[in-house]
Amino acid sequence: MGIAERRSREKELLRTKILDAASQLFVEEGFPNVSLRKIASRIEYSPATIYLYFKDKGHLFSSLCGETFVQLKDELERLEREETDPVLCLRKGLRSYIGFGLQHPNQYVLTFDTPRSHYEFEESSKECQETNQVALETFDCLRRALERCRIAGALEFEDLEATSQTTWMFIHGITSLLLLQFSQNDPHFPWVDKEKLIENGLDMILRGLRPCR
Amino acid sequence: MGIAERRSREKELLRTKILDAASQLFVEEGFPNVSLRKIASRIEYSPATIYLYFKDKGHLFSSLCGETFVQLKDELERLEREETDPVLCLRKGLRSYIGFGLQHPNQYVLTFDTPRSHYEFEESSKECQETNQVALETFDCLRRALERCRIAGALEFEDLEATSQTTWMFIHGITSLLLLQFSQNDPHFPWVDKEKLIENGLDMILRGLRPCR
DNA sequence: TGACAAGATGAACGGTGTTCGGTAAATTAC
DNA sequence: GTAATTTACCGAACACCGTTCATCTTGTCA
Numbered sequence: 001m002g003i004a005e006r007r008s009r010e011k012e013l014l015r016t017k018i019l020d021a022a023s024q025l026f027v028e029e030g031f032p033n034v035s036l037r038k039i040a041s042r043i044e045y046s047p048a049t050i051y052l053y054f055k056d057k058g059h060l061f062s063s064l065c066g067e068t069f070v071q072l073k074d075e076l077e078r079l080e081r082e083e084t085d086p087v088l089c090l091r092k093g094l095r096s097y098i099g100f101g102l103q104h105p106n107q108y109v110l111t112f113d114t115p116r117s118h119y120e121f122e123e124s125s126k127e128c129q130e131t132n133q134v135a136l137e138t139f140d141c142l143r144r145a146l147e148r149c150r151i152a153g154a155l156e157f158e159d160l161e162a163t164s165q166t167t168w169m170f171i172h173g174i175t176s177l178l179l180l181q182f183s184q185n186d187p188h189f190p191w192v193d194k195e196k197l198i199e200n201g202l203d204m205i206l207r208g209l210r211p212c213r
Numbered sequence: 214m215g216i217a218e219r220r221s222r223e224k225e226l227l228r229t230k231i232l233d234a235a236s237q238l239f240v241e242e243g244f245p246n247v248s249l250r251k252i253a254s255r256i257e258y259s260p261a262t263i264y265l266y267f268k269d270k271g272h273l274f275s276s277l278c279g280e281t282f283v284q285l286k287d288e289l290e291r292l293e294r295e296e297t298d299p300v301l302c303l304r305k306g307l308r309s310y311i312g313f314g315l316q317h318p319n320q321y322v323l324t325f326d327t328p329r330s331h332y333e334f335e336e337s338s339k340e341c342q343e344t345n346q347v348a349l350e351t352f353d354c355l356r357r358a359l360e361r362c363r364i365a366g367a368l369e370f371e372d373l374e375a376t377s378q379t380t381w382m383f384i385h386g387i388t389s390l391l392l393l394q395f396s397q398n399d400p401h402f403p404w405v406d407k408e409k410l411i412e413n414g415l416d417m418i419l420r421g422l423r424p425c426r
Numbered sequence: 427t428g429a430c431a432a433g434a435t436g437a438a439c440g441g442t443g444t445t446c447g448g449t450a451a452a453t454t455a456c
Numbered sequence: 457g458t459a460a461t462t463t464a465c466c467g468a469a470c471a472c473c474g475t476t477c478a479t480c481t482t483g484t485c486a
Contacts, residue, residue, distance in 0.1 A: 003484070007432085014433095030328060032245075035473060046435045048476080057474065113326040113389065116397055118245050132401055139402075159413070162405045166387075166413045173386020174379075176326065184329055188345055189352075192375045200372070200379045208421030216453075220463085227464095248442060259466045261445080272441065 004068040016055045017043050023064055030106050031061055031114070061110060066131030068107045072100045073134055076141040087155065091202055093145050094171050098198055101175035112177055142168060149209070156211035167205060174201045228266045230256050236277055243319050244274055244327070274323060279344030285313045286347055287317050289354040291360045299361040300368065304415055306358050311411055314388035326389055355381060359394070369424035380418060387414045 021042045036057055040047040054060040076093050080127040083089035101108040143164045149155035157163040174197070180193050191197075234255045238247040249270055253260040267273040288309050296302035314321040356377045362368035370376040387410070395404055404410075 011433090030330070033330075036475085037473075047474085048436080049434055051475070052433070109326075109328060113322075113393065115243060115322065115393060118243070132399070136401060157223055159405070159409075161403060162409055162413045163417075165405060165410055166417055169386040169390045169410070169414060170383045171386070171418075172390055173382040173384070176389055177382045177385055180326065180328060186345070188349060190374060192372070192378060196375055196384070196476095198374075200375045201382060204376075204379055204383070204418070204421035206421075208417035208419075220452090224464090249444085250442080260443085262464080264444070264475055265464070417484095 011053075013051075014045075018045075018050055018053055018060070019064060019067075022060055025208070026061065026064060026106050027104075031110050035058075062131055064110045065107045066134055068104050068133055069111070069131070069138065071202070072097065073138040073141065076138060080141060080144065086145065086152045087206065089207060090145040090149055090155075093141060094167070094202055094205065095198070097171050098175050101179060105179050109179060110174060112172060113180065139164070139168065146209075153211070155206075155209040157209055163209070167209075170201065170205050174198060218331040227262075231258075231263055231266055231273070232280075237271055239274065239277060239319055240317075242296055244323050247273060264346075264369065268390040275344060277382075278320045278324045279347055281317050282324070282344070282347055285310065286351040286354065288313070289351060293354060293357065299358065299365045300419065303362055303368075304419060306354060307380070307418065308411070310384050311388050311391070314392060320390050321388060325385060326393065343402060352377070352381065359422075366424070368419075370422055376422070380422075383414065383418050387411060 018039060021039050022034065025038055025042065036047045041048060050060070054063075075096050079089055079093050079096065083092060143160065146155065146157075146164055146167065147160055150157065150160070152168050178194065178197070181189075182197075183193060232251065234252050235247065238251055238255065249263050253263060263273070267276075274406045280291075290304050292302055292306050292309065296305060356373065359368065359377055359380065360373055363370065363373070391407065391410070394402075395407060395410075
């Protein structure tokens with residue numbers, strides 16, 4: 001049955017066409033400024049057609065973010081294989097996370113700085129499940145990196161889970177404020193240099209985890 | 214001229230009536246779920262009337278957030294006067310910041326986790342100026358608290374400004390993730406206890422600033 | 427060739443922020 | 457006391473938005 005295959009191939013093609021157009025507009029303008037009508041008109045289809053491929057606007061952008069975050073996971077797993085010094089591996093991983101956020105501001109903000117209720121209208125769709133899975137695996141990289149440091153005796157902490165989550169909170173804080181407050185051309189707030197902030201942040205995190213000698 | 218005064222008093226009254234209604238709805242439902250029509254109907258005025266008192270939706274909620282954040286500043290300044298141990302003062306202040314965010318989730322998220330372009334459509338209005346001023350003074354509390362710790366020899370760091378900003382980023386990270394990711398009924402992510410996370414976070418921050426002995 | 431199914435859509439629904447011309451009342455001037 | 461003017465307000469509209477659904481076209485199969 002070659003016909004059915006071609007059909008489903010064509011369906012997949014339009015699906016990715018929608019995703020591509022959405023992605024472009026999303027990167028340019030951010031979630032709330034991209035309308036389904038804009039996406040539809042860019043690919044020369046009716047807005048209603050999008051609903052044959054995605055449940056709603058939220059799920060479309062969820063799967064968009066999911067796709068992007070796979071890159072971060074891959075990058076972190078690459079680091080894990082290539083960098084043998086555990087502390088350096090941790091530090092580079094944290095730096096990658098921040099860099100990833102800076103490179104994909106809209107995806108980052110939509111995923112971590114937006115109340116779910118504002119864009120996700122039903123739980124447990126297939127896309128969300130997958131995205132969630134990627135997120136867990138990405139977080140696992142951090143967990144493993146910390147545990148390796150502890151085993152090597154380079155860092156010291158009691159509760160791996162709590163420490164992993166706290167560390168995530170810290171680098172999220174750096175990323176989030178850099179995206180949302182830094183480089184607002186706010187002439188009144190005396191932001192110091194961006195790279196310096198990042199380095200300072202990473203130093204402080206690692207110092208907070210170093211064994212008390 | 215008593216008439217003019219009464220008039221401006223009445224005008225101020227309606228202004229605060231709008232703000233009150235907006236505040237209630239805002240706390241209940243969050244920025245994007247509160248429409249000017251809802252506010253208007255709650256106070257039994259036309260939506261158009263709101264535009265006689267506020268430039269647009271963004272400015273209305275900006276001044277709302279500003280009002281709320283004054284409370285945090287007051288709390289921090291109170292701490293500064295009453296708590297003599299500088300490190301304890303710093304720690305309590307950081308804790309207050311997080312607690313404030315948890316108590317006013319919508320205000321916090323709108324102020325720090327929302328791209329300005331999504332709700333603020335023109336710079337430098339009177340309300341924004343005032344809010345900005347409050348923000349700067351609040352940040353100054355953190356700066357002073359850190360400096361006092363350094364002078365007392367309890368903490369050690371090079372650059373006060375960078376350290377203040379980094380510290381803010383950390384507590385913002387804690388607050389932001391607690392508000393936006395924690396207690397999503399995400400059965401898959403193994404969040405540890407909230408209080409434990411906060412304590413762990415504060416410990417890590419202070420350890421990251423302790424002098425190397 | 428006719429029946430059927432899948433894909434795409436036009437038009438509509440109920441909502442949004444925002445603008446503007448007009449109105450009615452309160453104030454001022456005469 | 458009446459006319460002119462300022463003020464506060466609002467109905468209606470504009471241009472959007474996400475979403476739904478009956479309808480239509482078109483490719484497929486018997």
